[in-house]
Amino acid sequence: MTTSTFHKLRDEIENGIVTGTLAPGSRLDEVQLASRFGVSRTPIREALMQLGAIGLVEIRPRRGAVVVDPGPNRIYEMFEVMAELEGMAGSLAARRYTEEDRAKLLAAHAKCELSATSGDTDAYYYDNEIFHHAIYEASHSGFLFDQCSALHRRLRPYRRLQLRVRNRMKVSYGEHDGIIEAILAGEAEKARGLLRSHIAVQGDRFGDLIASLASSGQNML
Amino acid sequence: MTTSTFHKLRDEIENGIVTGTLAPGSRLDEVQLASRFGVSRTPIREALMQLGAIGLVEIRPRRGAVVVDPGPNRIYEMFEVMAELEGMAGSLAARRYTEEDRAKLLAAHAKCELSATSGDTDAYYYDNEIFHHAIYEASHSGFLFDQCSALHRRLRPYRRLQLRVRNRMKVSYGEHDGIIEAILAGEAEKARGLLRSHIAVQGDRFGDLIASLASSGQNML
DNA sequence: TTCAGATTTCTTGTATACATGACTATTGAC
DNA sequence: GTCAATAGTCATGTATACAAGAAATCTGAA
Incomplete structure (x- = not known):
């Protein structure tokens, strides 16, 4: 049309x-x-x-x-907000998930395991997106879903950079494990905390981000 | 131009x-x-x-x-997210505010007191906006500031409806008092919690919102 | 009288034309 | 040789024209 x-x-x-x-x-x-x-x-x-x-x-x-070129500082701020929103989604999901949500979460988690163990970063990249969207969906808040999806999408290129860091993929999958467990156990605050730190660019990850931003400069131009 | x-x-x-x-x-x-x-x-x-x-x-x-007509459910969801973002802003503000932020927060708070005690809902409505923006600013996160401002703006008409509820203005001002105190004392988590419940549409306020949405239907058409 | 089909009208979507502000290059003066 | 001013070029902003889909109305039949 x-x-x-x-x-x-x-x-x-x-x-x-x-x-x-x-x-x-x-x-x-x-x-x-x-x-x-x-x-x-x-x-x-x-x-x-x-x-x-x-x-x-x-x-x-x-x-x-x-x-728009957000610059390292603003990218950091975006991750900061993303961490909070994801934490919120996880917390709501823990309280509101349905049987259908549970199936989707587990399926997405299983797919992540596959790509993580096979070392396929590209596959993991996509499966990871599905996993997180399953959490947004399980929050049963349409508005939060929209907000999370939009921000998630905007952070795509930087998340991709992060996966290049050695072992990040396996660490990420390991964190998923705890997140799923907390959500399915209905532990809202635990899920919130785990998701927050899963997303947040803290400690070493901050340096990693800055470094990958710098080294990707050529690629991006 | x-x-x-x-x-x-x-x-x-x-x-x-x-x-x-x-x-x-x-x-x-x-x-x-x-x-x-x-x-x-x-x-x-x-x-x-x-x-x-x-x-x-x-x-x-x-x-x-x-x-767009968001409908009561989505409006509720928007307030839910707003509460979380405001809480985050308050928490960051408690940790990061500068001397300049402190002055602005206190000034905005004082203006709110004036309009609240004089019973001028229109004045309070505007002063309240300034107060909240001062918090966003004090968070020293440009992205969070943008997100909060945008959502705050979108919720404008409904916040206005809420102020019509008897005594809401004075209760609101009272809550500001605790929020300011927590922020200036650097108590991040306390500020977060207070701001969350200040914004969230919980308990009676949910019924109030639904009622005002219903009764405002004529005005809005 | 009611429903279905066709025609007509109206609004949206896209292309093109024109006007105006911004950037560039050239020329002149110091 | 360098800087500044002016003219020229180019991209953007707005208006208008045209195409096409959707809605509404009208006509005919059951």
Whole structure:
């Protein structure tokens, strides 16, 4: 259907940003994008407006749109908030999960185990997303689900960097184990705490983040 | 400057939604808005796109934009998340506030006292906003500040309804007192808990919210 | 009288054209 | 040689035109 042209463009561009194809700081030329996607500037602009509203691109009046470069500090802050929201989701999930949620959580957890033990970081990356979404869903708060999903998505590129750190994947899976246990046992506060520290960029992980940001600079440009 | 036309339009329409002039569920006709603001459809569409991206309006393909009607359940969920984020801001503020933050917090608190004791709900409504923003600021997390401000803004109409409840204003001010004390004493977890329950729609307040939503139905249409 | 099909109208989605502000390059003066 | 000012180019912002889908109305039959 012709109606979703701008919608598809939005997803396409957003994807480019979130995967790092469109590097932070790069200009988003309207005519260039238009010709690339074979459309006129109008739907491109509308897509950029939407991305501007959610903070992925900065729209400077009369000076074009650029991919936002959050900088290490803001990235840290985003993880900080993510940790809190995930903790909240876990806490609610522990109190509200249904039989269906339980099945999904366990299935996602099992898939993570598979990819973690086989050492497939790409697979783990995706299974990890499913796992966390299962928690958001089990919180039975539509709004929290939306907020978590949006922030999770925005943090995608940095989470990917983090998985490069040696052994992070196995440590991550180990943490999942405790999280699942706490949720299924209905221990809300324990689940909150475990999820918080699972997400939070604390201690060594802070240094790891900064280091991977620095070394990925070339890749992203 | 001609550059900020769509920007101004966005704020204008957003304001209409947030103050209740544009009721939940009402259609946003592009040509109508265009003639109202004396512009063409193009900047109107761009403004609507932005509002659509942040969830204030729903853009149904080929079927126009309507003001989102969250419904009681989702409103409750939004307050639930707001409570958590405010709690987080308070907790961070308790640990990070500077001398400047301290002065701002106390000033905002004093203004709230004035309007609360004089019984001026409109004044309290605004002073209350300043007070909460002072907390966000004192958290020294730019991202958290943005998230809190955005959600705070979205909840505006419902907070206004809440203030109509008898004595809510004075109770609210009393709670501020404890919050300020905890923050300035550096008691992070206490500040978190107090702010959480200050925002959360629990107990009687849930019934109050539902009731005011029902009775405000006429006003909003 | 009611329901179904078709036509008409209206609104949205996209393209294009035009105007205006920003950036760049060139020229002139110090 | 360097700096500044001006002219020219280019990208953005807005308006308008056109295309196409959705809704509403009208007509006909059961």
